[in-house]
Amino acid sequence: MELTRRDAVAALATLGVGGAAALGVRDWQRDDRGDVVDDELVQDTLVAAAEVVYPSDVSGTAAFVETFLEGRLEREAHARGLRETTAAFNDVSEQWHGDEFPALSPADRDRMLREVGADTAEETPDGTLAERVRYYVVNDLLLALYASPTGGELVGIENPQGHPGGIDTYQRGPEA
DSSP, X not given: OBOOHHHHHHHHHHTTOOSOOOTTOOOEEXXXXXXXXXXXXXXXXXXXXXXXXXXXXXXXXXXXXXXXXXXXXXXXXXXXXXXXXXXXXXXXXXXXXXXXXXXXXXXXXXXXXXXXXXTTSXXXXXXXXXHHHIIIIIHHHHHHXXXXXXXXHHTTOSSOTTOOOOHHXXXXXXXX
């Protein structure tokens, strides 16, 4: 099942986010510690995480995640937390595995997400690193996937909220 940029825009629309930011623009920000955070690293981190988190029969994840992320970075409060979390997560990845998260093999990325505790942590935007990775990385990726029409089909949601399914959907009876 192939995800597209159109799916990402549809998922953003479901969240009430306007059009995505200009494509391909690099943005440099400073986190609360004053460290420079490169949005390209944020993008690479989420694309790498999607390769582990998304079902194996999903393709087109890079363009999908990049487009979704551009819209998410338009919301300043969310963008700040996302940038700070990915910077801290990549720092820990370097300490534990000798390289940033996107440079790790898929098996090591999966292990890293589990080692940091993102697979079992509660999602909290201002919590521990595990809770923030769960909130800003894992949950954002899953939200993007299942809020999109194509991703919704994977779990039997023919028409995710905010996406009309056409008259055929509404003319079927309850036995359908």
